[in-house]
Amino acid sequence: MRPHVFDIPLTTRFRGITRRQGILLEGPRGWAEWSPFPEYDDIESASWLCAALEAATTDWPRALRDEVPVNAIVPALPPAAAAARVRASGCSTAKVKVAERGETLEDDIARVAAVREVLGKDGRIRVDANGGWDLQQAATAIAELAPFGLEYAEQPCQDVESLAALRRVLSARGIAVPIAADESIRRAGDPLRVRDAGAADIAILKVQPLGGVRRCLELAEVLGMPVVVSSALETSVGLRAGVALAAALPSLDHACGLETGSLLLDDVTTVPLRARHGRLPVEDFVVDPEALLRTRADDDVALWWLERLRRVAALLPQWPSTKDLT
Ligand SMILES: O=C(O)CCC(=O)C1=CC=C[C@@H](O)[C@@H]1C(=O)O
Numbered sequence: 001m002r003p004h005v006f007d008i009p010l011t012t013r014f015r016g017i018t019r020r021q022g023i024l025l026e027g028p029r030g031w032a033e034w035s036p037f038p039e040y041d042d043i044e045s046a047s048w049l050c051a052a053l054e055a056a057t058t059d060w061p062r063a064l065r066d067e068v069p070v071n072a073i074v075p076a077l078p079p080a081a082a083a084a085r086v087r088a089s090g091c092s093t094a095k096v097k098v099a100e101r102g103e104t105l106e107d108d109i110a111r112v113a114a115v116r117e118v119l120g121k122d123g124r125i126r127v128d129a130n131g132g133w134d135l136q137q138a139a140t141a142i143a144e145l146a147p148f149g150l151e152y153a154e155q156p157c158q159d160v161e162s163l164a165a166l167r168r169v170l171s172a173r174g175i176a177v178p179i180a181a182d183e184s185i186r187r188a189g190d191p192l193r194v195r196d197a198g199a200a201d202i203a204i205l206k207v208q209p210l211g212g213v214r215r216c217l218e219l220a221e222v223l224g225m226p227v228v229v230s231s232a233l234e235t236s237v238g239l240r241a242g243v244a245l246a247a248a249l250p251s252l253d254h255a256c257g258l259e260t261g262s263l264l265l266d267d268v269t270t271v272p273l274r275a276r277h278g279r280l281p282v283e284d285f286v287v288d289p290e291a292l293l294r295t296r297a298d299d300d301v302a303l304w305w306l307e308r309l310r311r312v313a314a315l316l317p318q319w320p321s322t323k324d325l326t
């Protein structure tokens with residue numbers, strides 16, 4: 001499997017980064033993406049590599065649908081830019097980033113209000129705080145945002161105990177905003193703690209961090225709560241795995257967070273996975289050799305990623321052979 005290191009600028013800053021980098025690998029069953037965020041250590045990055053191995057060496061589980069609904073993704077932008085993004089997406093659900101460092105609750109309210117204006121009363125809005133609030137701040141912020149109509153609040157606080165406490169506080173105050181867990185599942189030693197602690201109503205599942213499509217299908221079953229399939233900000237190669245998961249889930253009641261291809265300035269397939277009328281097709285892709293050239297990382301970046309891949313592959317007993325990685 002010859003690795004291709006890619007480096008693609010983002011259209012706008014997202015989760016503190018302005019470029020997306022990673023490795024594409026072509027295996028016997030197709031192309032796979034490995035793109036753990038740069039600050040993740042080797043152990044955490046190993047489950048991302050299990051997901052790539054699955055994509056490269058197996059076929060996707062049987063698809064139960066031929067397209068999947070997606071949400072528009074709204075980074076921490078000023079209200080007018082947030083509104084423009086949602087309008088351009090064609091989606092009737094939007095996920096709005098809130099609790100961004102350096103911003104205030106007023107910024108969040110203005111952004112959510114602008115998105116509600118575009119979507120009208122029938123559109124759905126979910127917010128994602130990435131654990132940026134403590135319990136008190138979360139209770140206040142969700143109470144202020146609830147009148148705009150929230151489908152759910154994703155990872156309002158960092159730890160499982162605070163999420164569980166927040167659910168109790170909201171329910172005692174009669175605020176009917178469901179809580180979704182993202183980092184508390186994908187970055188947790190035990191992803192089932194969220195269920196056992198009563199910390200969430202909805203589970204966010206991301207294929208790469210959770211080790212593959214099949215692993216996510218198993219997790220969805222044992223978690224026993226509605227799931228939302230979401231991306232890890234991948235190229236179309238990585239997004240395809242998310243689509244495969246969304247297509248194979250027995251029930252899919254929520255739009256998926258797989259519209260993030262629109263945040264990349266370039267992509268690697270002949271037809272990039274982009275939403276049309278708020279949906280993505282469940283279709284295979286063709287990698288474009290010219291796009292591979294265009295998106296190729298410079299030597300320093302490539303060396304860093306190849307070295308990282310060698311170290312992390314050495315942690316996986318099932319990895320075919322390190323000499324295949326040159
Ligand atoms: O869920 C979506 O609509 C898009 C994906 C998304 O928001 C994220 C992808 C990758 C990293 C994260 O910071 C972020 C998230 O927290 O969900």
Ligand SMILES: [Mg+2]
Binds near residue numbers: 130182
């Ligand atoms: Mg999230």
